[in-house]
Amino acid sequence: MSRLHDAFARAKSENRAALIGYLPAGYPSVQGGIDAIVAMVANGVDIVEIGLPYSDPLMDGPTIQAAVDSSLRGGTTTRDVLATVKAVAETGAPTLVMSYWNPIERYGVDAFAADLAAAGGVGVITPDLTAEEAGPWIAATDAAGVDRVFLVAPSSTVERIAVVSGITTGFVYAASLMGVTGVASVSQAAPALVERTRPLTMMPIAVGLGVSTAAQAADIAVYADGVIVGSAFVRLLLDAATPADGVAAVGRLAAELALGVRRASAG
Amino acid sequence: MTTDSLPRSDSLGGPLPSSMPDTGGHFGRYGGRFVPEALIVALDELDAAFRAAKTDPAFQAQLTHLLTTYTGRPSPLTECLRFGAAAGGARVLLKREDLNHTGSHKINNVLGQALLTLKMGKKRVIAETGAGQHGVATATAAALFGLDCVVYMGEEDTRRQALNVARMRLLGAEVRPVMSGSRTLKDAMNEAMRDWVTNVDSTHYIIGTVAGPAPFPEMVREFHKVIGIESRAQVLELTGRLPDAVTACVGGGSNAIGIFSGFIDDPEVALYGFEAGGDGIDTGRHAAAITGGSVGVLHGQRSYVLQDADGQTVESHSISAGLDYPGVGPEHAWLADTGRATYSAVTDTEAMDAFRLLCTTEGIIPAIETAHALAGTLQLGRKLGPDSVILVNCSGRGDKDVETASRWFGIMDGDRAPEGRA
Ligand SMILES: Cc1ncc(COP(=O)(O)O)c(C=O)c1O
Numbered sequence: 001m002s003r004l005h006d007a008f009a010r011a012k013s014e015n016r017a018a019l020i021g022y023l024p025a026g027y028p029s030v031q032g033g034i035d036a037i038v039a040m041v042a043n044g045v046d047i048v049e050i051g052l053p054y055s056d057p058l059m060d061g062p063t064i065q066a067a068v069d070s071s072l073r074g075g076t077t078t079r080d081v082l083a084t085v086k087a088v089a090e091t092g093a094p095t096l097v098m099s100y101w102n103p104i105e106r107y108g109v110d111a112f113a114a115d116l117a118a119a120g121g122v123g124v125i126t127p128d129l130t131a132e133e134a135g136p137w138i139a140a141t142d143a144a145g146v147d148r149v150f151l152v153a154p155s156s157t158v159e160r161i162a163v164v165s166g167i168t169t170g171f172v173y174a175a176s177l178m179g180v181t182g183v184a185s186v187s188q189a190a191p192a193l194v195e196r197t198r199p200l201t202m203m204p205i206a207v208g209l210g211v212s213t214a215a216q217a218a219d220i221a222v223y224a225d226g227v228i229v230g231s232a233f234v235r236l237l238l239d240a241a242t243p244a245d246g247v248a249a250v251g252r253l254a255a256e257l258a259l260g261v262r263r264a265s266a267g
Numbered sequence: 268m269t270t271d272s273l274p275r276s277d278s279l280g281g282p283l284p285s286s287m288p289d290t291g292g293h294f295g296r297y298g299g300r301f302v303p304e305a306l307i308v309a310l311d312e313l314d315a316a317f318r319a320a321k322t323d324p325a326f327q328a329q330l331t332h333l334l335t336t337y338t339g340r341p342s343p344l345t346e347c348l349r350f351g352a353a354a355g356g357a358r359v360l361l362k363r364e365d366l367n368h369t370g371s372h373k374i375n376n377v378l379g380q381a382l383l384t385l386k387m388g389k390k391r392v393i394a395e396t397g398a399g400q401h402g403v404a405t406a407t408a409a410a411l412f413g414l415d416c417v418v419y420m421g422e423e424d425t426r427r428q429a430l431n432v433a434r435m436r437l438l439g440a441e442v443r444p445v446m447s448g449s450r451t452l453k454d455a456m457n458e459a460m461r462d463w464v465t466n467v468d469s470t471h472y473i474i475g476t477v478a479g480p481a482p483f484p485e486m487v488r489e490f491h492k493v494i495g496i497e498s499r500a501q502v503l504e505l506t507g508r509l510p511d512a513v514t515a516c517v518g519g520g521s522n523a524i525g526i527f528s529g530f531i532d533d534p535e536v537a538l539y540g541f542e543a544g545g546d547g548i549d550t551g552r553h554a555a556a557i558t559g560g561s562v563g564v565l566h567g568q569r570s571y572v573l574q575d576a577d578g579q580t581v582e583s584h585s586i587s588a589g590l591d592y593p594g595v596g597p598e599h600a601w602l603a604d605t606g607r608a609t610y611s612a613v614t615d616t617e618a619m620d621a622f623r624l625l626c627t628t629e630g631i632i633p634a635i636e637t638a639h640a641l642a643g644t645l646q647l648g649r650k651l652g653p654d655s656v657i658l659v660n661c662s663g664r665g666d667k668d669v670e671t672a673s674r675w676f677g678i679m680d681g682d683r684a685p686e687g688r689a
Binding site: 054055056057058059061065069072077078101102103104105106107127128129130132133150151152153154155156157160164175178179180183184 | 291299300301302303304305306307308309447448453457460461464465466467468563564565566567572574576577578579580
């Protein structure tokens with residue numbers, strides 16, 4: 001059982017969904033990013049996704065683009081991302097990296113999986129790596145003992161969901177809507193997608209994209225095993241007057257969302 | 268002499284270069300699909316529509332009719348005696364894609380994809396554009412077929428290709444300036460991809476070059492093959508033999524693949540692609556992905572990319588908006604590795620000198636993109652000598668570049684004497 005599975009199992013035993021929080025590494029600085037993520041964990045986020053900043057984030061809307069741009073202009077490197085993983089993993093929260101494919105390929109597929117494991121990371125989410133191109137990554141993650149998380153989308157056919165579920169480990173990431181991060185709200189397509197995916201996998205299913213409020217988290221927690229929140233956290237850091245204000249605001253939102261994923265079971 | 272009267276090299280045995288890509292869209296280790304899962308169904312649908320259309324006589328007849336009566340095909344072949352004299356006396360033959368409706372080769376691909384859009388029952392098209400030629404071609408087809416059209420264009424490019432922005436708007440398209448990143452073609456493509464992921468049910472994304480996830484590189488090549496097919500026959504008819512060399516500029520690589528495809532299985536014909544060298548490869552300020560880049564994944568495919576040690580895309584630089592792109596189509600990466608085609612870089616200065624030379628020796632104002640192929644041809648002709656035949660893809664006309672060129676040569680202020688007169 002991986003630490004990721006333990007986190008989902010613990011949430012399940014508490015009759016609730018797991019709360020998964022995303023922030024990019026290196027924003028507003030490497031240490032500032034770590035501080036914000038640690039605040040998420042301290043306030044009830046169960047599982048952490050650390051974004052690896054990339055110059056061409058095709059699946060991200062303006063909010064994450066702005067933070068990632070700033071992070072890259074500040075000089076964030078892949079090594080900084082791994083250092084962020086190490087610092088966050090020390091809190092005990094299962095820590096994943098979310099990365100577009102090119103930075104991983106450039107780092108070295110085997111080396112990235114191994115160095116992530118050495119830093120205490122438990123897995124990687126790759127939003128633009130298709131099953132057809134994933135062969136070397138499957139071998140590398142198996143060898144390093146880290147989970148590899150792939151996405152399914154509202155447009156995915158049952159055949160596609162079966163293919164993606166067949167190679168994913170850790171959990172299946174169900175994108176709640178057709179689109180990029182941080183623009184629209186979680187769509188009606190999400191419950192239907194989870195329903196289509198459920199018979200095709202033993203893995204937990206987490207829903208992300210367009211989730212920003214405790215009420216949405218509570219709704220999703222009724223039918224999914226995990227609720228993923230990203231842009232809403234990033235927005236708070238972007239709007240904060242000072243880094244300390246940003247960290248405090250991130251902590252407050254994490255606490256609200258943690259109540260949200262528990263509300264579903266109450267009502 | 269006709270196309271059929273010379274034996275093709277199919278008889279040589281072994282897989283022909285034209286047999287690529289494989290079913291996964293790979294050219295050797297290049298190409299493939301690196302996209303959000305949300306797009307896979309749309310790419311599969313496109314792939315199916317494309318394969319059906321390839322063998323559908325009605326589709327082919329409709330496309331041929333458009334190419335003839337709307338685009339003005341076949342485009343002529345023009346022999347350039349005075350320009351050739353400057354190119355070591357080589358026979359320089361221009362394939363006149365600049366004379367197509369809308370002024371470049373881009374319309375060939377756009378009409379094909381617009382017909383596929385209708386077949387798929389979609390009502391909206393989007394496109395990325397650098398020089399604006401692909402955007403104009405897409406806006407044109409959208410007007411012709413009554414489709415909604417949004418064109419993404421880097422804010423920097425909307426300034427340097429202002430004429431084409433006006434053309435697109437006149438044609439009824441919405442031009443959305445892109446303010447992110449380097450504000451050029453790469454960022455326009457990012458924005459178009461984001462639009463596509465969001466609106467894929469109603470929208471087809473008409474990619475303007477032989478890049479992007481499969482099936483785009485193969486499909487865009489298919490629609491530009493007409494350049495190679497026509498010019499092979501035209502060169503044979505004019506000279507009685509195949510050319511020694513075929514040259515083209517390479518941004519994403521669509522005009523180059525179109526003309527190369529006619530000769531790819533003729534090993535005696537050398538293929539040359541000229542990338543944008545900007546200020547020079549050693550300055551780091553260039554857009555030459557093959558000559559000065561490394562293998563990576565960008566915009567849905569694996570190919571050569573300008574990137575740093577962490578795999579972050581590096582900004583490209585070129586005087587030519589249409590070549591100012593940090594990637595290149597996967598088939599070119601493969602042709603470069605196998606040695607079937609040769610790629611090198613041409614600087615801004617070399618390109619502008621050749622631009623001026625074609626204006627003053629032949630009365631043809633080329634696109635600045637095309638001028639890169641012309642500059643490469645001058646160097647090549649001097650090497651190959653007087654008896655050689657060089658076929659050049661004249662990919663576009665330079666109306667859109669008149670302002671840039673005027674500034675480059677200082678001829679608006681009258682403060683510099685005309686140069687480059689042969
Ligand atoms: C006239 C012309 N030639 C060439 C290009 C470069 O594109 P490609 O390399 O796909 O032919 C462009 C792109 O805008 C163009 O307008």
